[in-house]
Amino acid sequence: MGLTGLEIFKQLPKKNCKECGQPTCLAFAMQLAAGKASLDACPYVSDAAREALDAASAPPVALVKIGAGEKAFQIGNETVLFRHDKRFEHPTGIAIQVSDTEDVKAKVEKINKLVFDRVGQVHEVNMVAVANDSGDAAKFADAVKTAQDNTAYPLLLISGDAGAMEKALEIAGANKPVVYAADANNYEAMVALAKKYEAPLVVKGSDLNNLADLVEKVVALGYKNLILDSGARELSKVVADQTQIRRQALKLFRPFGYPTIAFANNDDPIMESMYASTYVAKYAGIVVMNSAEPQHILPVITLRLNVYTDPQKPIAVESKIYELLNPGPDAPVLVTTNFSLSYFCVAGDTEASRVPAYIIPVDTDGISVLTAWAAGKFTPETIADTVKKLGILEKVNHNSIIIPGGVAVLSGKTAELLGCEVIVGPRESAGIPSFFKQRWLNK
Amino acid sequence: MAVTIAKERWTSKVAEMTLGPKGLKVGGESTLPFLHFEGEMPNRPVTALEVFDMEPQDWPDILKEPFADVLNDPVAWAKKVVEYGADMVALRLMSAHPDWKDASADEVAKTAKAVAEAIDVPLIVLGCGVEEKDGQILPVVAEALEGKKCLIGCATADNYKSITAAVNGYGHSVIASSPLDINLCKQLNILITEMGLPLDRIAFDPLVGALGYGIEYAYSIMERARMGALTGDKMLATPIVCFVGMEAWKAKEAKDPDVPEWGPQADRAILWETTTATTFAIAGGTIFILRHPESMKRFNAFIDEAMKPNAY
Ligand code: SF4
Numbered sequence: 001m002g003l004t005g006l007e008i009f010k011q012l013p014k015k016n017c018k019e020c021g022q023p024t025c026l027a028f029a030m031q032l033a034a035g036k037a038s039l040d041a042c043p044y045v046s047d048a049a050r051e052a053l054d055a056a057s058a059p060p061v062a063l064v065k066i067g068a069g070e071k072a073f074q075i076g077n078e079t080v081l082f083r084h085d086k087r088f089e090h091p092t093g094i095a096i097q098v099s100d101t102e103d104v105k106a107k108v109e110k111i112n113k114l115v116f117d118r119v120g121q122v123h124e125v126n127m128v129a130v131a132n133d134s135g136d137a138a139k140f141a142d143a144v145k146t147a148q149d150n151t152a153y154p155l156l157l158i159s160g161d162a163g164a165m166e167k168a169l170e171i172a173g174a175n176k177p178v179v180y181a182a183d184a185n186n187y188e189a190m191v192a193l194a195k196k197y198e199a200p201l202v203v204k205g206s207d208l209n210n211l212a213d214l215v216e217k218v219v220a221l222g223y224k225n226l227i228l229d230s231g232a233r234e235l236s237k238v239v240a241d242q243t244q245i246r247r248q249a250l251k252l253f254r255p256f257g258y259p260t261i262a263f264a265n266n267d268d269p270i271m272e273s274m275y276a277s278t279y280v281a282k283y284a285g286i287v288v289m290n291s292a293e294p295q296h297i298l299p300v301i302t303l304r305l306n307v308y309t310d311p312q313k314p315i316a317v318e319s320k321i322y323e324l325l326n327p328g329p330d331a332p333v334l335v336t337t338n339f340s341l342s343y344f345c346v347a348g349d350t351e352a353s354r355v356p357a358y359i360i361p362v363d364t365d366g367i368s369v370l371t372a373w374a375a376g377k378f379t380p381e382t383i384a385d386t387v388k389k390l391g392i393l394e395k396v397n398h399n400s401i402i403i404p405g406g407v408a409v410l411s412g413k414t415a416e417l418l419g420c421e422v423i424v425g426p427r428e429s430a431g432i433p434s435f436f437k438q439r440w441l442n443k
Numbered sequence: 444m445a446v447t448i449a450k451e452r453w454t455s456k457v458a459e460m461t462l463g464p465k466g467l468k469v470g471g472e473s474t475l476p477f478l479h480f481e482g483e484m485p486n487r488p489v490t491a492l493e494v495f496d497m498e499p500q501d502w503p504d505i506l507k508e509p510f511a512d513v514l515n516d517p518v519a520w521a522k523k524v525v526e527y528g529a530d531m532v533a534l535r536l537m538s539a540h541p542d543w544k545d546a547s548a549d550e551v552a553k554t555a556k557a558v559a560e561a562i563d564v565p566l567i568v569l570g571c572g573v574e575e576k577d578g579q580i581l582p583v584v585a586e587a588l589e590g591k592k593c594l595i596g597c598a599t600a601d602n603y604k605s606i607t608a609a610v611n612g613y614g615h616s617v618i619a620s621s622p623l624d625i626n627l628c629k630q631l632n633i634l635i636t637e638m639g640l641p642l643d644r645i646a647f648d649p650l651v652g653a654l655g656y657g658i659e660y661a662y663s664i665m666e667r668a669r670m671g672a673l674t675g676d677k678m679l680a681t682p683i684v685c686f687v688g689m690e691a692w693k694a695k696e697a698k699d700p701d702v703p704e705w706g707p708q709a710d711r712a713i714l715w716e717t718t719t720a721t722t723f724a725i726a727g728g729t730i731f732i733l734r735h736p737e738s739m740k741r742f743n744a745f746i747d748e749a750m751k752p753n754a755y
Contacts, residue, residue: 082670084663116704118655208755212444235745239477239725240753247449255444270710270717274745277718278725281662295706298696299654299718306659341657348656348693352501428622430572433501434542 003053005033011049012042019043060249062258064200064227064285066093066127067154068175073126075227075285076259081246084311090259091308092279093286094300095127095156097265100134100143108150110292116301123301125153127178129288130168132159141167148172156180156288162189173197178286180261181229182218184210191221202261204229208244215255226258227285235275238262242283259285269296277303315340316366321390322347327356329397332440334425334432335383336404337364337372345429353433355440358395362386369404380413387418402440405431448755450481453673457680457729458643459486460616462592463565467530469646469729470682475669476725477749482673487750488724490739491531491567491732492524493688496546496554497538502734503698505712509736521558527736528743531594533567534558539580540571548583556587567594567618567732578602582609589613594730596620596684597648600631607638616644618684623650623660625667625679632678646682646730653690653697654719661685662726669727685723688734691716717741724749 009029020041022028031037032053039045039053063077073093080086096114098107108128115124130147132140140159147155148171155177157168165179176197181204182190194201203218203226205211211230218226230241248256262284266272269291277300279287291297309315316338324347336346338361350357362382364372372378383403393399399420403410405427415422426435459471469489474482498514499507509527513520521532534555538546559566568584570577581595582605588595596618598606603619610617619635621627628647635645649668651661665683672680691697697715700708716738720731724746733739 082663082666083659084667113704208446208448209444212446216444234751235748236477236479236751236753239749240480240755243478244446244449244755248446251449253446256446270714270741271744273714274717274721274741278721281722281725293706293710294704295709295711295714298705298711299714302655302696303658303718303722306655306657307662309659311659311663341652341660344652344656351695352693354501434540437542 003033005030008032008053011045011053013044013046015044017044058257060252060257061246062224062226063090064225064259066176066178066200066286069152071126071152071154072176073154078246078259078283079250081243081250083307087310087312088308090285091304092284093126094276094297094304095129095286095288096125096292096297097129097131097158097288097290098143098147099131100136100139104130104143104146105150107292108147111153112151114292114294114297114301116294116298118302118305123305125297125301127156127286128153129156129158129180132161132164135161137161137164137167140164141171144168145171148175154178156286160186162186162193165190165193169193169197169199173199176200178202178227178261180204182214184214187214187218188221191218191223194225195223198225200225200227202227202229204231206231208241212255215258219255228256228258228260229263230260233263235278238275238279239282242279246283261286261288263288265290269293272296273299276300280304281307313366316363317343317361319361319363319386319390321392321395322359322361324350324359325354325356327358329395331356331358331396332436333358333360333392333396333401335360335362335387335401337362337367337369337378339364339366339368339372342368342429346432349429349432353436355433355436358392360386360390360392360401370406373407373410378407378410380410380417383410383414384417393418393420448480451475451673453482455673455675455677455680456482457669457672457682458645460594460643460646460682462531462594462616464563464591466592467565470643473673475673476727477753479750479752480754484750487746488728489530489730490742491533491730492527492529492736492739493533493535493732493734494520494524494558495535495537496551497544499537500543502692503700503712505700505708506692506735517554518557518561521562524736525562525564527739529564529736529739531565531567531730532558532562533569533732535569536571536580536584538571539576540573541576543571548580551580552584552587555584559588559591559593565593566591567596567730569596569618574599574602578605581606585609585613585615588615592616594618594646598631598635600627600634603631603635604638607635607640610644611638611640616646618646618648619681620648620650623657623664625649625664625671628664628668629676629678632681636678642677642681646684648684648686651685651687651690651719651723653687653694654715654722655696656690656694658719658722662722665723665726665728682729683723683727684730684732685720685728686732687716687720687723688732688738691719692734713737713741717745721745
């Protein structure tokens with residue numbers, strides 16, 4: 001990835017011996033740059049050149065695996081600054097911090113409950129961060145053990161003291177926790193520990209320059225399973241540093257070619273939640289928070305879900321009967337598509353109207369009403385099939401369905417296929433409350 | 444090791460709009476949101492709180508509470524909004540809606556004038572949301588508010604002509620509203636400028652969704668629009684209006700007082716509104732129309748931090 005033919009050419013032996021099957025070294029370099037040849041075809045390439053070219057073909061942001069077992073997850077491998085350019089690949093891991101000076105078990109049990117269901121999908125936090133606030137190695141080890149015994153989530157071990165980290169890793173090392181952090185004073189010891197347990201290591205700088213320095217030193221010690229912390233904690237500095245690190249990584253500045261960690265921790269849980277959401281959108285691989293209260297975490301988890309959806313792949317909801325506000329047999333039946341935004345708009349505006357209703361999303365491969373109609377996926381036939389398959393007309397006593405106003409032309413044929421009344425609803429979901437008032441409740 | 448800071452060289456900037464009797468400035472940025480290290484954000488994002496011209500029917504208690512004694516009095520409500528520290532007041536002419544009172548243009552214009560006269564911050568006037576009706580009432584409102592330099596909307600592809608003509612004639616600015624499509628936003632801006640309204644008197648509304656309800660669509664439209672503005676696409680270089688309160692307070696995560704697994708409503712509801720707002724702020728939103736004064740306070744505290752310098 002990334003290297004031009006000329007950059008590769010500089011590393012080749014320039015013998016033009018044709019043994020690679022290309023007329024010249026330059027032609028071979030061009031083939032390599034286009035991904036159409038393998039370096040192995042040239043028998044004369046030096047080891048140094050091979051290493052340089054391998055490194056250059058690594059992804060811009062390394063992939064880092066965190067934890068072991070079913071709650072293990074990955075961060076990194078990102079390729080863009082803006083989600084609309086392609087997509088964000090690996091959702092930010094959310095870590096909740098517990099101090100070794102508090103009741104670790106009680107807080108970890110709270111963290112375990114931060115699991116939310118959204119349209120049938122489960123979303124949860126990802127890590128427990130244990131902080132060595134006591135400064136005492138034995139206390140830290142105890143806290144790490146309690147955390148590990150009480151949660152399946154991977155751990156983030158926070159201590160600047162290599163001795164305390166060593167004790168903690170004796171307990172938790174096999175589960176690949178994140179080691180936080182190697183700084184200018186302790187990096188040799190921390191690298192040795194991380195290496196021993198093959199655990200991801202955070203490199204913490206005091207600013208971007210210092211961070212780049214440290215990463216080079218750590219890499220020189222032979223360790224590349226890294227996560228970056230620029231040291232910034234103020235919102236505007238973090239946004240700037242996160243942007244710089246991502247930009248530099250995409251320009252293949254190698255010291256910054258790793259995922260990042262950002263600390264949103266704040267005594268004010270509302271500020272903390274807003275910061276955390278910002279860091280989710282602005283490139284953090286891991287974001288750390290103190291609050292284990294659902295009202296502060298749900299917004300962050302929801303934003304992560306939204307920002308990390310693939311903009312090129314519309315997300316769909318399941319095609320089934322959705323019951324809003326406990327509908328009875330006289331409740332209206334609204335037909336829409338299974339494009340999640342269409343469904344959410346219809347559901348939101350129906351709830352706003354306070355009229356209990358059924359929503360029937362037709363499977364249109366997750367595309368919106370007008371697009372699906374144009375593409376022949378939202379037709380009298382697909383509507384009739386869905387209505388029949390789900391048996392919704394047997395649940396109601398009025399033998400009628402409501403279709404979106406934008407596809408009013410489908411009403412006649414659909415009515416014929418289903419033998420029921422097909423009412424033309426509003427064009428935009430925002431018109432639903434007033435439609436119910438004027439057209440449904442007066443019926 | 445010295446890192447060479449990666450700075451974009453933007454060639455253009457967002458238009459700067461001036462509103463209200465004291466000339467509140469919005470927009471004008473020459474960098475992506477809060478990247479102060481490579482350009483200017485001469486004006487911070489601004490806030491307005493909504494005032495209805497009749498008692499709102501579907502507001503949850505937590506939202507009515509801060510305005511409990513003024514919900515039937517738009518003038519008193521507007522003054523309260525100013526006391527809470529809003530940069531602007533956003534008056535929504537709900538009574539004109541055919542489902543509610545179907546109030547006439549003259550009636551709502553009278554209310555708008557009374558509100559404008561009671562405050563010294565800029566007034567945003569919003570129609571009832573029915574395009575045809577707004578096309579009738581907003582020109583009359585614009586006339587009644589001559590000289591107040593209001594922001595009036597929403598003009599859509601169907602009703603922009605009458606609204607734009609009046610906004611232009613009486614010295615106001617307009618909100619141009621298009622559904623979730625950057626090309627439609629741009630097209631409407633073009634149509635409006637073709638009627639002679641200068642670009643620095645248009646703000647566009649991409650019809651945002653709330654957190655959890657399609658926020659990512661408007662988020663990406665705003666990012667793309669800001670990239671467009673900074674690289675010279677004039678027709679995308681207008682301030683962006685975000686109807687955050689209206690959308691966030693539709694979400695059950697904000698409205699529902701009793702869902703134990705989501706925690707108590709107070710912080711949850713406020714965070715639903717502020718997180719929707721801060722997310723659009725980092726994507727390029729400029730004018731934030733909110734509903735709860737606490738959300739506004741929290742949002743402003745966030746913006747205070749985001750506006751701090753971060754030059755290298
Ligand atoms: S085999 Fe190697 S040295 Fe020979 S031409 Fe190909 S690239 Fe050049």
